[in-house]
Amino acid sequence: MATVARMQREAESAAAARRRAEAAAQREAARARAAYERARAADEKERKRLYVESRMAEVAAQNESLAQRLEELDSILVSGLRTDTRFDLERLKEKPNVKPFDPGPASRPETPPLQEAFLPPPQTGMSKLFGGARHEEQVRQGQLNYQRAYAEHAQREQARQATLSRLQQEHSRRTDEARERARRQHAEVEAFKRDLAEGRPDAVAAYFDLVLNTVPLPDGFPAKWRMAYVPESAQLVVEYELPTIEVVPTVKAYRYVKTSDSVTETKRPATQVKSQYTSVISQVALRVVRDLFEADATGHVTTVVFNGMVDTVDAATGRAVRPCLLTLRTTREVFSELDLARVEPAACLKHLGAGVSRNSAELSPVRPVLEFSMVDPRFVEETDILGELDERPNLLEMSPTEFEGLIQNLFARMGLETRQTRPSRDGGVDCVAYDPRPIMGGKVVIQAKRYRNTVGVSAVRDLYGTLQNEGASKGILVTTSGYGQASFDFAKNKPIELLDGANLLYLLKEHAGVEARIEAPKGWRDPDLDRADSAAPPSPLRAGANVKISSPAVVCAFALPSPDHDPCALLLNPDRKVRSDADFIFYNQPVSADGAVEVDTAARQVRVDLARLATDVSTVLLVTSGPPGGVRLTVTERSGTAHALAADATTETVLVCAEIYRRQGGWRLRAVGHGYADGLAGLARDHGVVIE
Structure with a gap:
């Protein structure tokens, strides 16, 4: 029992x-x-904390990106002010695509076989006594094998050298072709540079197109524009596509809501968005105009016309529309006075007289100061022999009556009720509509003038006086040529519209169905003596002094002491010699071979088209011949800027009054004032003219 217990x-x-x-x-x-x-x-708490932090970081990044975008839009103008927009045309030249010569294995010769490798080792010991015959056989066989290997090596080496020669020839051919392509391309660039220096419209427009292509734009901005150059008024016309209002953020800030794990947006007031959009397009306009003037190293452009367009869809009709939201015409002189780093863009445009949409967000259009389609490239100044085969009517060959009828019919087709009054004294027409x-x-x-040269500002003043005397609400001045800046300045903020030759050709085609042309017949002279704008009195230029010429053409008017004096001109090469006797322009040879220089003895003028002068002409001498006396010369640029020079002769019968010469891609005027007592003989001796 005890055991059991x-x-x-x-x-x-x-x-x-x-x-x-x-x-x-269980407790553990x-x-x-x-x-x-x-x-x-x-x-879980840490994960949630890290998740919230990541979401807040995302929102912070969104807000930072938003702030950067707003800053970018506010600094479109200022950010580009330190940029030199001049385009170096040398950058267009492509380097020859010449690759290093690499023939590969063909460049490495094969090591020739060594005879020792084919011969048996020298005999030693007992082999010298008992193996002589066998060794000789081995030597003979080795020599045969060596000769065979050497021949095969020679064949391979010959083939390698042939391959190497072929590869060298192919590389030389490809190199020559690449260099020839580069040479031709470089020649095209040099031709472009010459055309640009001469002020050819296509080259000028192409150059400024290159300039705008290098200007960086914010994301979402369309890089589209059209451009044309009007040499008659030294005017560059730009039709520029502006961004839509969608480029302006509508969000003021982003905020993360932890309870709903969502990001909410705080909207900006609509007025703030619209105001910034107006600022954006204003800055774009000022930036583009600034960049164009800055890039004009040749001085071809004195005026820029900017039309800012928007490609969008009309919300009311669903149709594509292209309204003009901003239009501006300004000159280099006026624009250079602005401190763009400190201006308020909209106020600056108002100061410049620009037309800006009253409600750009709603696409309310303004009328362009100059329609781009009216800058017609068919307007030419000189007579072409092929022009005789042109069936289009030449406006300068019409009779005054025909021209009057054409102008009256044109404006009638445009919806006006016209009443012709009388022919004007200068070949134009006065018309009341x-x-x-x-x-x-x-x-x-309406007044129309058939001119070849620039219409003077006095014609615009006369029209304004007529407008006031007639009690008219508007005045229109039409010409077959162009206007200087002084004319545009006078017409500014007045009910006056100036239509040049290109405008006239466009309107005739658009409204009257007339395909016309404007070509000055040989010997054409403008009826009106007021051929150039003169907004200010001429600036005196003393002997030895020089000044830059900014316009592509000048009119040199002489005040001579007697009817026996004649003006003339010499075209000189860099050695200050005429290229031939054709470079002596005088009363018996009044026009240079290229048409760039014309002497008008009746008007006592020398007209020089600098843009058309040959590239090997470096100097134009302005000379008078006649009895000793005092000569006064006024050189007027197309822009209206004038320079007054004086030269007095005591014994000299030929006076070199001034010279126009090339300098660093542009032109300058120097007052000279020295002469020759031996007359034309001395002038001819110094400059290589043969006088028979």
């Missing part, structure tokens, strides 16, 4: 121990689970 106690003790162990294990498991839950909760539209209509005074 002992066994029971031991069993109970073991069971109790097991229960205690199980309880301990509970502690482990609790620790796990605590760790998991901490991990009536615009039948209510409110906007009224009496219109």
